[in-house]
Structure formats: structure tokens, C-alpha cells
Amino acid sequence: MKHKWITYPYIIWMIIFIIIPLALIVFFSVIIETEHGLQFTLQHFKRFLEPVYMVVLLRSIYIAFISTLICLVLGYPMAMILANRGLNKKQFLVSLFVLPMWMNFLLRTYAWLTLLENSGLINTLLSYLGLKKLNLLYNNYAVILGMVYNFLPFMVLPIYSVLIKIDKSVIEAAQDLGADSFTVFRRVTFPLSLPGVMSGITMVFMPSVTTFVISRLLGGGQYTLIGNLIEQQFLYVGDWNFGSALSVVLMIIILLSMGVMSRYDKEHEGGGLW
């Protein structure tokens, strides 16, 4: 290739900011400091298998799974409405949808805090109406709500962009061959939109399973997710080795789930990571 030097800055960038940190994390996860210096060990990973931590992992996956599912159920119809070619001012609606993403992620989550807390907007309104106050914050639901709210656009946009690209005449061909609206959706529109669904799921599931901000703010620290656990190890406990081991496990889980997704996806589209 000509001008090979053009790629050098990128290669250097990738080495400094991706390869070296990754290598360090893997390195930290398999060593231990003893009197005789650094030694290789798998004890951090073994420690992770303790029930306390397994519960955290399973809870993280469970909550991320539920959030992803809700995002899909809410997001798919939304994407369909946006992709509807009869819709006026489509561009405006799409940008309205993306608009919250321009605001700071923390700010958006804090906003929910003020809505949901005991003296928050919703409870004030309830007591004003003479109803009992609800315990809205610091539970699973609040965390799931935060995830769905923050990550929903990541589900809607990939599905939307696949849906608008579906050839209109393919839909007409299905109608022509006797398919009513539901059959057209089940046998043509939905199968053709699967690549968008897959990338939507990936883009919601990954941040959901790793987040620690949402669970800390809306879960109030009572619902530790694996993201919080890693955060604690690095910032408060100072056990970089265990923190690294947790990160490695999380990365492997994400890689595996992406692998499963793209393998399924390949039957339709091809390409992908695996």
C-alpha cells in the first residue's frame, strides 16, 4: 500500500491507549505481590467464583437483560413509527429523539433522582392528591428505568436505520402475493430488520451490563452491579488485581455475547466480529 506512513499515528494511538492498557489489565489480573516479588496466580479469578460476587454478576446480567428487553419492546414500534414513510417532519422527530443524548449523561440520570426521590416531583404530586407516597428510588426498578431511559436511543436508531433502508417494493411484493399487514411484518419486515435489532441489542446490553453510575445514583449503592464492584476495587479498596480480574471476566462475557449475536446475524448479513 502507498503512503503506509499515514497509518502510523493510528497505530501508535492504538498501542498507547488500547493495547497497553488492555495488556496491563490482563497482567494485573494474573499476578500477586508477595515477599519474593511478583508471582503468577489465578487466585483473583478464583475469588470471583465466591457466591457473593457471583450474585453480583448474575444480577448485573439479569438487570441488563431486562433493560435490553424493555428497550427492544419499546424501541421497535418507535423505530417503525419513525420509519413510516407517510410521516411528516420525520427529520424533526428523529432529532427530537436524539436530543437528550446531547445532554450530559450524569445530568440526565440526576434528573430522574429529583423526580423519583421521596420529596421528589412524583411523590409531592401524589401526596398533594392525598395518596400514599411510593418508594420509587433505590430498587431494581429504578435502576432498570434509568438504563432504559438512557439507552433507548441506542436501540431505536439502529433499527430505524435498517427499516428505512428496506426496499419499499419488497413490502409491496409481499402484499401483492397475498400478505396482510401482519403477515408482511412477520415474514418480511421483521426478518429484514434483524441486523438492526442485533446491533441495537448489543449497543444496549453492553453499557447496561457495565454501568456503575446508574446503579449508584438510582440504586443507591444497595444494588451493587459488577460495574460498581470494579469501581470499588480500583477507587476505594485499592485492590487493582481483583478489579482487573473482574474487568477481564466482564470483557469475556461481552465478547462471548457479541460472538453469539454476530454468528446468528451472519446467517442473514455476513460480516461482523466473528
Place this chain on the structure above:
Amino acid sequence: MSQEIINLRNVSKEYDGSEALKNINLTIHKNEFLTLLGPSGCGKTTTLRIIGGFESPTSGDVFFEGQNITSLPPYKRKVNTVFQKYALFPHMNIEENVAFGLKIKKVDNATIKQKVKKMLDLVNLSGFEKRSVDSLSGGQQQRVAIARALVNEPDVLLLDEPLGALDLKLRKEMQIELKNIQRRLGITFVYVTHDQEEALTMSDTVVVMRDGTIQQMGTPVDIYNEPVNAFVADFIGESNIIDGIMTKDYQVVFANQTFECVDKGFSENEPVDVVIRPEDIKLVEPGEGMLSGQVQSVLFKGVHYEMIILSNNIRWMIHSTIAEPVGQQVGLKILPNDIHIMKKGEA
């Protein structure tokens, strides 16, 4: 002709205030190969889409075997469509594509298999059952699209410029193949094209359209030999169209000469379009014909030569199997039968 199958009555269609179809009346008969022919934007595809149910007319009605189907959705109509860009389902293999319509009608699997096989045989695609859509050439995809529509045994098959994306040789082959299929199955074909040669080759009836109106409807021979106006004459084949004046019945003046013709019924001294086919003008020795002129250019076109001859400031296009050299003085002979007089239209 045989029984009527589709009737369009006073059909108009507007898109955002502009008229795509203006009060169309059209009758399509059983087993007929009818072609809607015209330049792009003439309303031929809109007409087809109204028959298919993909568009609803702004006013007017569509009848199918005497029943008003104007508000019937596409999936309830007994017509099938072959789309311009084939519109095959990319997530299904060839067999699944062809079987789609039968599966929806809940036909049993054994029958589906047998019918799909028969249909793929018909379009010369046996053995392609498990292939993906992407792996097929344009011509093969086209034949899948035809098979997918025909397997449902529709009463009418609508074809929207189905051969537009194919190269010339393949297109000619497919024209013959389509015509054979139509004859063999005895299905009514409604065919949309802007290719006049295609229309003349395949059709029983040609409907020439322009600006949302039907200009002329008739057999290919009628349309070619007796075009009703200069637009049809120009669109169907090549023509010399010259301004003339009808001095009286059977007499017309053009190119500063008086000619005998076979038309009558015009008012005295009415300005008219005179249409003469390039192959109807005979080259003769200078001085022998009605007009004389000089050869400006000669193009070899395969079967014939196309010559431009300048005479009295009029450029005549002439088709002849014998070429005259450029600069040669020639005479032009035109027989009364070959002079077609048309009312001045909006053309």
C-alpha cells in the same frame, strides 16, 4: 374480442395537486397482452399501480370481472405483479421466494413443492431452488420474479418495465420467453414499457399514453401504420413530421409542393402535421421525384442506411438499403398512401 376482465372508468390521480392521470378509460380483455407505452411521467406506471391496488385513484373506479375493486387492498386482488427491480425477498432462497404466495394461502407443502418445481422449470431455473437471491444474475432474478408471481395462477399479471435493467440481447430473449409463457398459460398480461419496439413485438394491444392521457389504443400494426397524431407517430418508430396545409380533401401542401393524399375531412386551408415514415420515402434520380435535394449524411444502421437529405430547407430522414454518397443530388418520391395527415395537436 373475448370477455372483459378489467375496466378503468374515469380514473384520475393527483399527486400533491399535479395530475398524473386525467380521466382514463381503459378496458382489458381476457387472455390479452396489453401494453401501456409512453415516455417517463406519462402515467403508465401509475395506471398499473392502480390496477394492482398500490395506489388508489383520486376519482373514478376500477372494475374486475364487473365488480368494483377500487377500495380493495392489494392482498385481496386476483392480480400479481412483477416489479421493475424484481423486489425479491433477500432473506429467502429462490424456492422460498417462489413459494411465498402459496404458503400464505396455506396450500399444503407437497402441492407447494410440486408447483414451485413446475414454475421454475417453466422459467428455466430448475436446480436453483436453494440458491440465494444475490447469487443470481439480473436475468435470472427477473425470471424468479416472474415465477413468484405466476405460481399463484393470477387471472392478470402486471409487469412494470420488467426487462428495463437487462442488456439488449437478454431483453430480446426474455421478450420471446414472456410472450411464450403468456400464450401457454393464457393469462392476461398488462405490461408497462417505454420501449416502443418491445411494445410492438409482444403486444396484442398497445395503449400509447402521454401526460396522463391515452393517446391511442389499438393493435401494434394499427398504431404503427395509422398513428392518430404526430406524438404517436414520433414515439412509435421514427418519422418525418412537417408542417403542411390541407387545401382541400385529398390534397395537401407541404415543402412548397402540392401532394395528393388519402385523407379528408379537414376544414379548408387547415394547418396540419404531415407525417412520413423514413422507409416510405423512395430515392430516385434527380428530377424524377416530387422533391429534390442533397445527401447530407449517411449512417450505416445494420439492415439499412439512414440518410439525411436537405431539400428546400427541410431535413428528410430516409431509410434505404442502398446508400448514396454524401453531396449527391437525389430525387424524393412519396406515394399518396404514405402521407399521413394529422390534426395539429398540442404537440
